[in-house]
Amino acid sequence: MKKQRLVIAGSGSTYTIGMVMSLIAEKENFPLESLVFYDIDEKRQALNAKATEILLKEYYPELRSFTYTTDKKEAFKNADFVFVQIRTGGLKMREKDEQIPLKYGVVGQETCGPGGMAYGLRSIKDMIELIYDIRKQSPNAWILNYTNPAAIVAEALKREFPDDRKILNICDMPIAIMVSYAKILGLEVWDLVPEYFGLNHFGWFTKIYDKSGNDLTERLKNLIIEKGFKPEDAEIANDPSWIKTFEQARKTLMDFPEYLPNTYLQYYLYPEEMVKKEDPNHTRARQVMEGREKRVRELCGRIIEKGTAAGEDLHADIHGVYMIRAAESLAYNLHQYFIVMVENRGVIPNLPQDAMVEVTCVLTSDGPKPFAVGEIPTFYKGLIEGQFAYEKLVVDAYYEKSYLKLLQALTLNRTVVDTDKARRILDELIEANKGYWPDLK
Ligand SMILES: NC(=O)c1ccc[n+]([C@@H]2O[C@H](COP(=O)([O-])OP(=O)(O)OC[C@H]3O[C@@H](n4cnc5c(N)ncnc54)[C@H](O)[C@@H]3O)[C@@H](O)[C@H]2O)c1
Numbered sequence: 370m371k372k373q374r375l376v377i378a379g380s381g382s383t384y385t386i387g388m389v390m391s392l393i394a395e396k397e398n399f400p401l402e403s404l405v406f407y408d409i410d411e412k413r414q415a416l417n418a419k420a421t422e423i424l425l426k427e428y429y430p431e432l433r434s435f436t437y438t439t440d441k442k443e444a445f446k447n448a449d450f451v452f453v454q455i456r457t458g459g460l461k462m463r464e465k466d467e468q469i470p471l472k473y474g475v476v477g478q479e480t481c482g483p484g485g486m487a488y489g490l491r492s493i494k495d496m497i498e499l500i501y502d503i504r505k506q507s508p509n510a511w512i513l514n515y516t517n518p519a520a521i522v523a524e525a526l527k528r529e530f531p532d533d534r535k536i537l538n539i540c541d542m543p544i545a546i547m548v549s550y551a552k553i554l555g556l557e558v559w560d561l562v563p564e565y566f567g568l569n570h571f572g573w574f575t576k577i578y579d580k581s582g583n584d585l586t587e588r589l590k591n592l593i594i595e596k597g598f599k600p601e602d603a604e605i606a607n608d609p610s611w612i613k614t615f616e617q618a619r620k621t622l623m624d625f626p627e628y629l630p631n632t633y634l635q636y637y638l639y640p641e642e643m644v645k646k647e648d649p650n651h652t653r654a655r656q657v658m659e660g661r662e663k664r665v666r667e668l669c670g671r672i673i674e675k676g677t678a679a680g681e682d683l684h685a686d687i688h689g690v691y692m693i694r695a696a697e698s699l700a701y702n703l704h705q706y707f708i709v710m711v712e713n714r715g716v717i718p719n720l721p722q723d724a725m726v727e728v729t730c731v732l733t734s735d736g737p738k739p740f741a742v743g744e745i746p747t748f749y750k751g752l753i754e755g756q757f758a759y760e761k762l763v764v765d766a767y768y769e770k771s772y773l774k775l776l777q778a779l780t781l782n783r784t785v786v787d788t789d790k791a792r793r794i795l796d797e798l799i800e801a802n803k804g805y806w807p808d809l810k
């Protein structure tokens with residue numbers, strides 16, 4: 370079995386230690402020859418890296434080479450896989466993305482609505498630059514991107530790198546939802562086979578089967594409606610915000626019982642309720658700073674101080690395991706099922722052919738092979754077309770530096786709708802994003 374040379378870009382992330390634990394858990398199936406951390410923030414990276422050195426010594430002694438650097442050239446040479454998890458502007462800018470729309474009574478969210486647009490315009494520039502840097506050093510590496518907003522990033526990367534078949538955009542929300550389905554059904558998550566369609570953070574499960582081909586969908590829907598729905602992945606199971614989100618997904622299913630919804634649809638289908646639930650002085654970014662970010666920082670600090678991870682409650686999370694298993698399937702041609710983003714090209718015939726859709730695929734060494742979805746009903750088609758038009762306009766606006774296209778994008782977005790409101794939010798976001806966004810005409 371060929372051992373893999375893996376680079377993690379954005380290794381100062383709050384997800385890195387979880388990813389390292391997942392690499393340890395998956396070491397028999399995705400053995401590493403080397404692991405390299407890359408980040409632009411030396412201090413942030415060093416904390417994770419120093420804790421990782423200890424974790425690897427204790428749980429992965431056979432891994433001979435672990436290094437960390439802020440030098441792109443050194444980081445990206447001879448990679449087989451690069452996982453990309455950057456956040457341009459950090460959690461401080463995420464807080465602005467969430468707070469500014471809320472001032473106008475509009476959803477304030479990291480990947481949805483005006484906040485998602487603001488974050489998207491920041492991510493595109495850095496992501497394009499990063500992919501060029503990776504390709505200079507490693508023309509054949511698989512690049513697994515989960516930097517958000519993944520829908521907008523995927524659309525921009527498709528346009529900038531149309532012939533690059535080794536960039537895969539992937540999100541963990543569908544698998545995190547499936548962890549809850551598995552629990553309700555009394556099965557393991559990897560025993561479930563999903564049918565799914567949509568855009569990233571904007572999709573539906575149409576069917577859930579077990580590995581023997583039994584259709585569990587109607588039983589699952591009834592169980593969710595009768596018994597409730599909650600997050601089960603350890604990372605989010607006790608988080609009040611995620612608990613509310615999963616409850617809302619149950620309501621969505623009761624309102625629109627045809628398909629099982631992605632949790633992110635709550636922002637588009639119940640925008641008024643979402644605004645009401647928010648405390649503008651304590652949005653999700655602040656909760657993450659006081660929660661996951663603080664927890665990871667303190668954990669690393671303790672490991673470094675003690676020189677050991679013994680006694681710490683460490684586990685592989687579904688986020689890390691999902692990305693690594695997707696990489697395994699690509700590296701070793703395993704033909705396993707994953708929900709990932711691919712260009713439509715006939716998968717859903719009644720949607721734009723160039724849309725980056727999120728659907729069930731088999732991952733092979735030749736890349737993702739999507740299953741045909743077929744034509745989708747009018748309600749879903751209408752919603753997706755509106756959302757895709759918004760995403761496309763954001764990427765158009767980035768390339769053309771167009772104020773008008775951003776105004777159109779926000780006016781189209783279901784979380785905004787009103788043109789005057791869209792203009793006021795846009796003007797404030799422009800001010801807040803000076804130095805990150807292109808200068809608009
Ligand atoms: N697609 C998904 O389902 C999914 C799931 C989880 C996280 N994410 C994404 O992963 C990313 C990381 O999330 P986080 O909350 O841990 O953020 P974070 O701010 O803790 O970490 C991001 C890291 O990226 C670094 N960075 C920023 N710009 C960079 C650049 N140009 N080059 C290299 N490094 C850079 C930062 O210094 C920081 O250390 C975000 O984009 C988040 O949205 C996506």
Ligand SMILES: O=P(O)(O)OC[C@H]1O[C@H](O[C@H]2[C@H](O)[C@@H](O)[C@@H](O)O[C@@H]2CO)[C@H](O)[C@@H](O)[C@@H]1O
Pocket residue numbers: 517540541542545602604605653657686687688
């Ligand atoms: O608000 P955050 O930063 O806590 O989460 C935003 C991310 O939410 C989803 O990821 C979940 C994931 O679904 C779950 O399995 C677990 O790993 O936690 C993650 C974060 O809570 C979403 O898919 C991502 O795109 C978001 O970045």
Ligand SMILES: [Mn+2]
Pocket residue numbers: 519540541542570
């Ligand atoms: Mn996601």
